[in-house]
Amino acid sequence: MTVELLDNETEYARCFDTLTELRHLETKIAASTPIMAATLPTLRSLEDLNRNLHRSGAVGEKGFSQIADRLSFHISRLEGYLISAKALQQRSQGTTEMLADHLNLRAQESAMRINRRIPELTKETADDSAAVRIVTLVALICLPATFVATVLGMNLFELDESEPGSPGRTLLVTANELWIYIASSVLLTAFTVGSWIALSRRQKLVRSRQL
Incomplete structure (x- = not known):
């Protein structure tokens, strides 16, 4: 029984630590997603600027191709990061909800165990109170004789x-x-x-x- 309780406490602590890490991960994703989403229009604006400079003759063909390739590469990666971040956020939310439900069920189970123990604890308290009353009664009966013996001695x-x-x-x-x-x-x-x-x-x- 002791080993089972230790295992349950270890599992509960592990679930709580995992839930805390997932909450921290959700906070990081929620903070980075808007930054990536705001960076994407900037890269597309740079693409448009590169095209306009190429049409006006300010940028040569070779420079235009290099810049366009670089911008296209960064845009593709950023869009992939956004998709991955949204998927990771959804998965993290699902796992967080599952762990929270598990912890709530464990808490309810513990509360039910405590409620089942309440009658037994009440009975033990009543037995202790009865024992205390008996000891008090014996002390009250013996106290006068003890007092008289003490004074006479x-x-x-x-x-x-x-x-x-x-x-x-x-x-x-x-x-x-x-x-x-x-x-x-x-x-x-x-x-x-x-x-x-x-x-x-x-x-x-x-x-x-x-x-």
Whole structure:
């Protein structure tokens, strides 16, 4: 399957490169054809001028024949170039249209494959969302117990069993540094919540500007 995909991508890139070259060739032909078409009347005018000069005696027979042969040769070649350019332009246009249709069909085929994959991707997304919900639920269930265990393990509380006049009675005594824990927790919580609110508002502002 991987080899097939690589071959398809290579074929697609080759078709695109060929299409670009044909477009460039069409541009060159379209630019050169009017130049050749404009040059042809000039050569024919030179032929007429050569005849008039020969009739008036300004050009001899030998010079007239040489110039006439040269002009006739260039006119024939130029007319052949014009015919070849028009044929090449038509052939290039046909090949370009065929390649464009091929690329459009490939794009439609890729879109159809993606559309067929959408239900599967939707199902996978739903499964991932369900897994995330389960993990979140487990975290919410375990979070209170984790919090209590953490606080009790910070040496902020002590069990005092030596209260005078109350044998067998145990008291929970808080440390004097408890206020440091409470103050730092409140400040860090406020900073975290404030940062989250600021980032959320910034993202909404960026999305609104993009729209």
